[in-house]
Amino acid sequence: xxxxxxxxxxxxxxxxxxxxxxxxxxxxxxxxxxxxxxxxxxxxxxxxxxxxxxxxxxxxxxxxxxxxxxxxxxxxxxxxxxxxxxxxxxxxxxxxxxxxxxxxxxxxxxxxxxxxxxxxxxxxxxxxxxxxxxxxxxxxxxxxxxxxxxxxxxxxxxxxxxxxxxxxxxxxxxxxxxxxxxxxxxxxxxxxxxxxxx
Amino acid sequence: xxxxxxxxxxxxxxxxxxxxxxxxxxxxxxxxxxxxxxxxxxxxxxxxxxxxxxxxxxxxxxxxxxxxxxxxxxxxxxxxxxxxxxxxxxxxxxxxxxxxxxxxxxxxxxxxxxxxxxxxxxxxxxxxxxxxxxxxxxxxxxxxxxxxxxxxxxxxxxxxxxxxxxxxxxxxxxxxxxxxxxxxxxxxxxxxxxx
Numbered sequence: 001x002x003x004x005x006x007x008x009x010x011x012x013x014x015x016x017x018x019x020x021x022x023x024x025x026x027x028x029x030x031x032x033x034x035x036x037x038x039x040x041x042x043x044x045x046x047x048x049x050x051x052x053x054x055x056x057x058x059x060x061x062x063x064x065x066x067x068x069x070x071x072x073x074x075x076x077x078x079x080x081x082x083x084x085x086x087x088x089x090x091x092x093x094x095x096x097x098x099x100x101x102x103x104x105x106x107x108x109x110x111x112x113x114x115x116x117x118x119x120x121x122x123x124x125x126x127x128x129x130x131x132x133x134x135x136x137x138x139x140x141x142x143x144x145x146x147x148x149x150x151x152x153x154x155x156x157x158x159x160x161x162x163x164x165x166x167x168x169x170x171x172x173x174x175x176x177x178x179x180x181x182x183x184x185x186x187x188x189x190x191x192x193x194x195x196x197x198x
Numbered sequence: 199x200x201x202x203x204x205x206x207x208x209x210x211x212x213x214x215x216x217x218x219x220x221x222x223x224x225x226x227x228x229x230x231x232x233x234x235x236x237x238x239x240x241x242x243x244x245x246x247x248x249x250x251x252x253x254x255x256x257x258x259x260x261x262x263x264x265x266x267x268x269x270x271x272x273x274x275x276x277x278x279x280x281x282x283x284x285x286x287x288x289x290x291x292x293x294x295x296x297x298x299x300x301x302x303x304x305x306x307x308x309x310x311x312x313x314x315x316x317x318x319x320x321x322x323x324x325x326x327x328x329x330x331x332x333x334x335x336x337x338x339x340x341x342x343x344x345x346x347x348x349x350x351x352x353x354x355x356x357x358x359x360x361x362x363x364x365x366x367x368x369x370x371x372x373x374x375x376x377x378x379x380x381x382x383x384x385x386x387x388x389x390x391x392x393x
Contacts, residue, residue, distance in 0.1 A: 022371055025229065026314050030222035070282055073311075077275040085271060103274045103321055107314040109226055163222045164382035171368075171375030179367040 008118075008129040012137025019141060019177040023109040027101050028142050029166035033153070038146030039139065040094045041101060044087070046135025048079045049111050053131035055079075056119040072115045073106065080105045110138060145169055204335055211339025214389060217315050218347040219382040224315030228348060229374055231306065233359070238352035241306040242345025246338060248288065248310045249319050252281045253337035256320040257330060277320050282311045315344055350381060 017023050024045070031041045055075050056063075063071045084102050087095040095102075105111065114134055119127040148169050152160040159165045215221060218228045224245070231241045256277050264270050289307050292300040310316060319340050323333040354377050358364065364373050 022229065023226070025225040026223050029225060069311075070279070073278055073282055074275060077278050081271060081274050084274065100318075100321070100325075103277075104223075104314045104318060106274055106278050107312045107317050109312050112312060159383075162382070162386060163220055164379045164386055166222065167375050167379035167382055171372045171379060174375065175365075175367045175372035178372065182367065 004122075004126060005129060008122075008126050009133050011130060012133035012135070012140070016137045016141060016177075017110045017113075017134055018138060019174050021110075021113070022174075023113055024138060025170070027104065027108060028145060029163060029170055031098055031101055032142050032145035032149055032166060032169075033161050034150040035143060035146045036094070037098050038142040040091075041098050042135075042139030042142045044083050044098075044102060045105050045108060045110070046132070046139055048076060048083060048105050049114060049135040049138075050128060050131035051079045052076045052111055053114055053119040053127040054124055056115045057122060057124045057127035060120050068120065069112075069116075072112060076111055076115070077106045110134060145173060148173070199331065203332075207332065207335050208339040211336055212343040212346060213385065216343045216347055216385050217319070217340050218344060219378070219385045220389075221318070223318045224313050224344055227306075227309060227313055228344075228351060228378070229371060231309075232348055232351040232355055232374070235349065235352045235356065237306070238348040239345070241309075242341070242348045244306045245310055245313060245316065245344050246341025248281070248285060248307075249316050249341045249344075250334060250337045251288075252277075252284050252316055253320050253323055253333050254330070255280050255284065257323060257328075257333045260324050273321075273324075277317060278311075281316055281320070285311050315340070347381070351378065354381075 015021055018025070018028055027041055027045070032038045052072070052075055056072055059071075059075075080103060083105070084099075087099065087102065114130060118130045122130070145166070149160045149165060152165070152169075157165075160169065211217075217223050218225060227241055227245070232238050259276060259280065260270075260273065264273060264276065285307055289300075292307075319337055323336055326336075328336060351374070355374060358373060358377065368376070
């Protein structure tokens with residue numbers, strides 16, 4: 001497989017937007033109280049991310065670089081408005097629980113970050129893949145936190161439904177993520193040492 | 199509106215409904231700019247200023263332009279543009295009239311556009327149906343609450359970063375999040391508190 005395609009596809013895991021880049025923390029903590037909310041917000045964000053990545057990549061030669069940020073924000077806000085209208089019409093119960101955080105997708109730094117760092121420099125196909133990978137990486141992270149918090153809340157620990165519980169679970173999962181990555185790096189390092197020894 | 203109502207709004211904005219610790223908004227700058235007390239103070243002040251201005255402009259725009267034309271669905275696009283433009287104007291004006299203040303705030307101004315607490319507050323005052331005076335009080339107290347959380351966090355982090363006892367995988371942000379959890383717990387003690 002082409003290396004760039006592989007990089008774009010694995011980006012969501014290796015440079016996970018939540019645990020590694022630490023972007024989009026506000027919705028992650030606020031709406032990871034249960035799996036359904038987390039999944040809804042994650043997919044809504046992924047949809048906006050994919051659409052804005054594709055659009056910005058298509059327009060990357062048209063938008064003058066001095067006004068690129070306002071232009072990106074308008075493009076992103078347009079897709080967010082689409083999601084808002086869609087949820088209000090077809091999924092009113094989900095709209096009730098995560099509605100306040102949908103407009104805030106506009107200022108989710110993951111989306112503007114990928115627009116600036118990736119879509120403005122790469123082809124449409126790659127930007128689409130990057131959007132899918134990063135969007136799913138975000139969804140995976142927020143659903144994981146949602147599952148942990150919902151499970152602990154269901155055991156009678158109401159603390160984990162509060163924002164304090166959100167901070168705590170997020171911190172612990174991030175530490176675990178760091179640990180796993182450092183273990184993987186150590187193993188790789190030992191392997192190269194062994195190979196050099198041969 | 200009475201004095202008691204004003205106090206209620208302020209106490210709720212700064213302490214009981216603290217924007218960072220209980221509403222989970224503005225966490226990116228809360229984690230990113232809380233390493234030093236000086237920069238925490240600068241960021242808090244800049245956010246409060248932008249929050250006040252953008253809430254007023256968004257309030258006027260929503261009630262006098264979007265509502266009469268019944269194009270409320272353009273709210274997200276319009277609000278984020280207003281915030282971006284305001285931040286840009288503030289940047290230019292401050293650079294011109296107060297280079298000293300600009301020197302200490304300049305870096306943070308650009309970051310404020312993507313601070314979700316600002317857009318969140320602009321949306322909140324519209325959804326809660328506040329009038330203009332209530333909007334201004336709410337915006338300032340939410341900004342002060344943000345500054346308070348940022349200052350508390352930065353003083354704690356300055357000490358943690360100089361400590362040797364943090365486990366390797368907790369260094370940096372994970373331990374900051376645990377600290378935030380403890381702070382949020384302390385702040386939730388105010389939850390039942392009302393005037």
